[in-house]
Amino acid sequence: MSATALELPASYLTEENTIGSWLLTRDHKRIAMMFFCSITFFFFIGGIAATLIRLHLLSPAGAFLQPETYNRLFTMHGIVMVWFFLIPSIPATLGNFLLPLMIGARDLAFPRLNLFSWYLFNTSGLLAVYFLFVGGVDTGWTFYTPYSTLFSNGHVIAAAVAVFINGFSTIATALNFVVTTHKLRAPGMTWFRLPLFVWAIYATSIIMLLATPVLAMTLALIALERLMGIGVFDPQLGGDPLLFQHMFWFYSHPAVYIMVLPAMGVVSEIITCFARRPVFGYRGMCYALITIAVIGFFVWGHHMFTSGISLLSAVVFSMMTFIVAVPSAIKVFNWTVTLHNARIQFDAPMLYALGFIGLFTLGGLTGLVLGTLSSDVHLQDTYFVVAHFHFIMVGGTVSAYFGGLHYWWSKITGRHYPEIWGRFAAILMFVGFNLTFLPQFILGYLGMPRRYYTYSTDLQTWNVLSSAGASILAVAYLLPLFYLTWSLIWGRKADDNPWHATGLEWLTASPPPAHNFLRTPRVTEGPYRYDPRDGSYVSQDGVFHA
Amino acid sequence: MSSRRREPLGPYVIAWIVLLVLLGLSIVGAYQPLGAWHALLSFGIAATQTAIVFIVFMKLRGRPHLKWLFAAAGFFWLLFLFSLSAIDYATRNGFPTH
Amino acid sequence: MPPVEPGVQYADLEQQSETAQLGMWVFIATEVLFFGALIATYVLYRASYPAQFRIAGHDSLILLGSINQAILVTSSLTMVLAIRAARLADRRALVRLLLATAALGFAFIGVKGYEYARDAASHSVPVIDFVFKHGYRAPAELFWTFYFIATGIHAVHLSIGIVLVLILAARAARGAFTPLYHAPLEVVGLYWSFVDCVWFFLFACIYPLGRAGI
Numbered sequence: 001m002s003a004t005a006l007e008l009p010a011s012y013l014t015e016e017n018t019i020g021s022w023l024l025t026r027d028h029k030r031i032a033m034m035f036f037c038s039i040t041f042f043f044f045i046g047g048i049a050a051t052l053i054r055l056h057l058l059s060p061a062g063a064f065l066q067p068e069t070y071n072r073l074f075t076m077h078g079i080v081m082v083w084f085f086l087i088p089s090i091p092a093t094l095g096n097f098l099l100p101l102m103i104g105a106r107d108l109a110f111p112r113l114n115l116f117s118w119y120l121f122n123t124s125g126l127l128a129v130y131f132l133f134v135g136g137v138d139t140g141w142t143f144y145t146p147y148s149t150l151f152s153n154g155h156v157i158a159a160a161v162a163v164f165i166n167g168f169s170t171i172a173t174a175l176n177f178v179v180t181t182h183k184l185r186a187p188g189m190t191w192f193r194l195p196l197f198v199w200a201i202y203a204t205s206i207i208m209l210l211a212t213p214v215l216a217m218t219l220a221l222i223a224l225e226r227l228m229g230i231g232v233f234d235p236q237l238g239g240d241p242l243l244f245q246h247m248f249w250f251y252s253h254p255a256v257y258i259m260v261l262p263a264m265g266v267v268s269e270i271i272t273c274f275a276r277r278p279v280f281g282y283r284g285m286c287y288a289l290i291t292i293a294v295i296g297f298f299v300w301g302h303h304m305f306t307s308g309i310s311l312l313s314a315v316v317f318s319m320m321t322f323i324v325a326v327p328s329a330i331k332v333f334n335w336t337v338t339l340h341n342a343r344i345q346f347d348a349p350m351l352y353a354l355g356f357i358g359l360f361t362l363g364g365l366t367g368l369v370l371g372t373l374s375s376d377v378h379l380q381d382t383y384f385v386v387a388h389f390h391f392i393m394v395g396g397t398v399s400a401y402f403g404g405l406h407y408w409w410s411k412i413t414g415r416h417y418p419e420i421w422g423r424f425a426a427i428l429m430f431v432g433f434n435l436t437f438l439p440q441f442i443l444g445y446l447g448m449p450r451r452y453y454t455y456s457t458d459l460q461t462w463n464v465l466s467s468a469g470a471s472i473l474a475v476a477y478l479l480p481l482f483y484l485t486w487s488l489i490w491g492r493k494a495d496d497n498p499w500h501a502t503g504l505e506w507l508t509a510s511p512p513p514a515h516n517f518l519r520t521p522r523v524t525e526g527p528y529r530y531d532p533r534d535g536s537y538v539s540q541d542g543v544f545h546a
Numbered sequence: 547m548s549s550r551r552r553e554p555l556g557p558y559v560i561a562w563i564v565l566l567v568l569l570g571l572s573i574v575g576a577y578q579p580l581g582a583w584h585a586l587l588s589f590g591i592a593a594t595q596t597a598i599v600f601i602v603f604m605k606l607r608g609r610p611h612l613k614w615l616f617a618a619a620g621f622f623w624l625l626f627l628f629s630l631s632a633i634d635y636a637t638r639n640g641f642p643t644h
Numbered sequence: 645m646p647p648v649e650p651g652v653q654y655a656d657l658e659q660q661s662e663t664a665q666l667g668m669w670v671f672i673a674t675e676v677l678f679f680g681a682l683i684a685t686y687v688l689y690r691a692s693y694p695a696q697f698r699i700a701g702h703d704s705l706i707l708l709g710s711i712n713q714a715i716l717v718t719s720s721l722t723m724v725l726a727i728r729a730a731r732l733a734d735r736r737a738l739v740r741l742l743l744a745t746a747a748l749g750f751a752f753i754g755v756k757g758y759e760y761a762r763d764a765a766s767h768s769v770p771v772i773d774f775v776f777k778h779g780y781r782a783p784a785e786l787f788w789t790f791y792f793i794a795t796g797i798h799a800v801h802l803s804i805g806i807v808l809v810l811i812l813a814a815r816a817a818r819g820a821f822t823p824l825y826h827a828p829l830e831v832v833g834l835y836w837s838f839v840d841c842v843w844f845f846l847f848a849c850i851y852p853l854g855r856a857g858i
Contacts, residue, residue: 106653109663175670182612183663184653209670210623213678221685221793229771230789231782232685238782240641243688246631247681297626301634310637316630515652553728562721569713573706576852584856585690588848596841603724603837613669620676627677628684635688642692642783 009513011414026111027514032096033412034118035088040481042084042125049077051474054436054467062454070453071138072154078141079132079159083166084125086393087255090262091208092121092173094404095201097412099177101505102198104186104523106515109179113172120169128162131155140451142252145233145244149225157226160219167212167219174208177201186504188523192283193540195503195527199286200265203293207254207261211297215251218244245307249300257296260360260392261289263400264331267353270407271335273501274350275342276535278528281334288327288334295324302371306380314373321371325364332361342532347499348422352403355430356396363391366441381451384444387437395433402429402480409484410498414511415491421483429476435469502529502539561602568595648825661827668834679797679842686790686849693783700776700784701853703768704791708759709851712752713843719748720840723809723833730826735819738829742813745836749806756799763788794846801839808832 009015012029022030052073056064065073096114100107108114131137137154139147148156181202185194221232222244231237233244272279279285301309301317309317335357344350366388370376379385403426409417439462446462448455455463497506502525508517524542531537536546572591580587600606606613635641654660690697726741767775770789774781812832815821821829 100653107651109653110667111651111653171671171674175667175674178670179663179667182666183659209674210619210677213674214627214681217678217681220797221682224793231786232789235643236782238642238689238693238780238786240692242634242638242641243631243685246634247627247685250627250631250681297623298630301630308638308640309634310639312637313630313634316633553731555725555728558721558724558728562717565717566714569710569717572848572852573710576706576855579856584852588852589845592844592848595844599720599837599841599844603720604834612666616666616669616673620673620680623677624680624684627681628687631684631688632691635692 009515009518011509011511012514013414013511015514024115026107026115028096028100028108028111028114029412029512029516031111031114031118032093035092035096035121038118038122038125039085039088039093042080042129043477045129046077046081046085047474047477049073049080050470053077054470056453057455057463058467060455060457060460060463065453067453068138069136071140071451072132072136074451075137075140075154076132079128079137079163080125081393082141082255082259083163084121084128086259086397087170088121088173089259089397089401090266090404091177091201091204091258092117094197094266094401094408095177095204095262096173098408098505099180099198099201100184101508101512101516102195102503103181103184104189104504104517104521105180105184106517106520108176109184110176114176117169117172117176120165120172124162124165124169127165128159131158131162142248143219143222143244144248145222145225145241146235149222149233157223160223164216164219164223167216170208170212174205174212177205178209181205186521186523189504189540192286193523193526195265196268196279196282196285196289197262197265199289200261200268203289204258204261207258207293207296211251211254211258214247215255218247218251221247242304242307242309245304246300249303250297253300253303254293254296256389256392257292259397261292263356263360263397264289266400266404266407267335267356269501269503270349270353270403271338272528272530273407273499274345274347274353275339275532276345276530276537277338277342277532278530279334280337281330282526282528284330285334288330291327292324295320295327299324299371302376305373305376318371318373322368325368325371328364332357332364343535346423347406348417348419348426349403349407351423351426351430352399352406355426355433356399356403359391359395359399359430359433363388363395366391378447379444381449382444383440383448383450386450387440387444390437390440395437399429399433402426405480405484407499408505409487410494411505411510411512413488413491414494414509415487416494416498417480417487417491418483421479425476425479425483428472428479432469432472432474432476436466436473437469439463439465439469497539500535500537500545502527502537504540507539507541557602561598565595565598568598657825657827661825661830664827664831665834668831672834672838675801675838675842679794679845682790682794682797683845683849686794689783689786689790690849693786696778696780696783697787698854699778700787701850702855703766704850704853705759705762706851706855708755708762709847712755712759713847715748715752715755716840716843719745719752720837722748723836727826727829727833730816730821730829731823733823735816735821738821739813739816742809742816746806746809746813749802749809752802753799753806756795760792763791791850794849798839798842798846801842805832805836805839809836 012027056062056070135155137156137159139152139156224230225232231239233239233241268279298320299317301313302321305314370379370388406417406422443459443462446459448459494510496510504521507521521541523540525538525540529538538544568591572588575587600617606617650657650660722741722744726738729737729741767773768788770785774785776784812829
């Protein structure tokens with residue numbers, strides 16, 4: 001570079017590299033990276049638990065693990081995966097990194113709150129993992145009363161406190177995202193010019209804000225009941241154990257939408273870019289996100305159909321469950337129409353996104369089977385339920401998370417991952433996933449209960465298939481760990497917009513400078529102004545690119 | 547100072563007095579034979595007091611409607627929690643046991 | 645003091661102040677659900693055990709609860725007048741009103757502590773020391789469980805508020821707040837008034853019960 005060339009600012013990665021500059025950073029991009037490291041660590045913990053479970057279930061007699069250990073492992077798997085991996089995954093990593101960039105802001109509204117959220121998250125996560133290892137919890141991630149409050153011999157209070165603290169981390173992040181989206185959009189960035197990823201993160205944040213406090217109170221009550229012997233959920237002291245389930249699921253059903261809505265946002269971004277097409281029905285997609293977020297609060301009783309709620313109540317919740325499927329289906333239709341007759345580029349992100357659409361749809365349909373009272377009576381608490389939610393959470397959310405990671409990898413790190421390995425890992429994940437979880441639908445239908453450490457011997461073949469699939473899935477998860485890390489040092493350097501995409505995040509350098517933009521962009525275009533005929537596009541600042 | 551007139555003391559003090567009057571009303575009402583209306587009176591007064599504090603002290607009026615939305619959202623969502631649970635409690639025979 | 649600069653992501657101080665206030669309103673929405681979940685639990689149990697809750701509620705100390713509500717309402721007034729003083733550049737009034745707010749907060753805690761002592765003396769403490777002479781005791785114990793949990797969590801929130809107000813008073817005394825920059829006062833003021841509102845609902849749950857001749 002000649003002495004008279006413009007001195008560009010250092011990227012957020014290279015700008016100042018002491019440990020203190022990272023641990024005390026206010027830069028949302030650095031915080032996103034720190035979250036990424038944290039959740040990867042917890043993903044491993046949850047994954048190890050799953051590995052042990054699937055190894056144990058290779059044989060019907062349950063010879064590998066002690067029964068109590070088995071109970072502690074599925075509890076650990078659930079708690080760690082739900083609260084310390086899935087819920088923060090896309091929002092705290094990709095959301096943190098991309099939200100200000102996508103709206104044209106120079107940081108989030110409350111940068112110190114963002115950092116505080118990361119510290120809360122790690123504190124709660126380490127607390128949870130410590131107690132899950134040392135003595136453990138055996139109630140399942142759902143902490144049902146009266147077992148959790150009166151009879152369990154594990155560290156229920158510690159686990160409840162850990163999740164309680166994690167709730168504050170969630171609320172802090174969500175508050176930041178919501179306020180940022182309202183207040184810090186660049187000039188010209190109206191609501192209906194926002195990328196769908198921003199809409200998805202916003203809708204997710206609304207759910208986080210309104211649902212998590214109820215979980216916090218519920219956990220506080222079971223901790224107090226266990227500690228002090230009060231009878232809020234104890235039938236012998238006038239309490240109702242079902243009240244716990246009402247309050248717990250009031251949060252935990254919307255929680256599954258917390259886990260899937262960001263994935264839908266990622267998928268929308270990837271599909272439009274690699275089909276070189278604006279998404280079909282953009283406004284419908286926005287409204288669908290908000291509708292899912294709201295109606296998702298009305299369906300929680302479908303987790304309680306066999307718990308003893310009244311028939312009228314069950315019918316109301318079943319009806320609501322059917323209604324909430326509609327906006328999700330609309331999204332799937334719109335993605336499909338976007339892809340129809342498009343010239344699709346099958347890069348790794350697109351493979352993950354396509355996998356999402358198929359697996360999410362199948363998972364969603366099986367949710368309707370479970371939402372139907374008559375079939376749920378047979379399938380509740382069987383592996384059918386386990387398969388259903390893994391199709392959404394793993395087939396859906398984790399696929400989209402990996403897809404998003406690959407899609408924005410060049411923006412985040414300034415490097416390209418090796419494309420061949422990316423595609424291979426995506427396909428391997430799809431194969432491994434289906435082999436793991438399709439047999440579990442059959443197992444559930446055949447009556448294998450969940451959370452049991454043994455099973456009937458005639459079900460062994462399906463269990464072996466499932467465990468075999470899990471081993472393939474494990475490889476598919478480990479591969480990106482290796483080649484993404486490899487790319488950090490030896491990957492091809494990326495320019496600003498390697499995918500020729502339209503969002504504001506692609507207007508700045510890869511990786512971006514500390515405060516994102518040299519000048520605040522002026523937005524004149526909606527998102528996804530791709531021309532399907534020749535691959536040209538108009539980025540959101542109004543500039544045409546051939 | 548003219549700025550003092552731009553922000554008069556009056557509305558705050560009046561609101562304070564009204565809040566105390568409502569407190570008195572709540573106490574007096576507690577001792578009246580109202581039967582099933584007690585709950586409505588008590589919670590109605592609480593809601594009124596909250597509205598006064600929101601509007602006068604917390605300045606929830608005019609300008610950005612965004613704050614209204616968030617103020618209201620919390621209460622609406624509580625309504626969802628309560629009403630959908632209440633369907634079960636109203637129609638389930640197993641509780642209470644005594 | 646040097647003029648305060650807005651954060652790099654803000655165009656000006658006013659945008660930053662409005663954003664901070666919006667943030668507090670969003671937080672208040674979460675608190676509505678946090679306390680509301682507890683109150684919803686209370687309402688469901690009260691609807692299930694109406695007679696026993698009425699009897700149990702009769703023993704709550706309405707005089708102390710009312711004094712506390714009056715204290716809190718007055719503290720909301722002093723807080724809002726403190727913010728007004730900042731807008732009018734009246735530093736002395738600002739500091740005094742903030743200290744008055746904190747003092748009233750302390751007074752509330754003091755009265756509450758005294759009330760807890762009186763509750764304990766009349767054997768109204770669930771699990772630890774609970775005596776109920778009017779029949780099936782479990783629902784009454786639930787009423788008092790709710791009482792202690794709700795007022796306890798409220799007291800924790802109030803204590804946090806007191807600390808925040810004292811910090812603001814210290815900053816105000818050093819001249820940190822001007823008519824152009826006093827967003828922290830607005831934000832803490834919102835929090836303080838909200839804690840006041842929670843007490844309105846807790847009062848309605850706890851004190852008016854069972855006084856119209858059982």
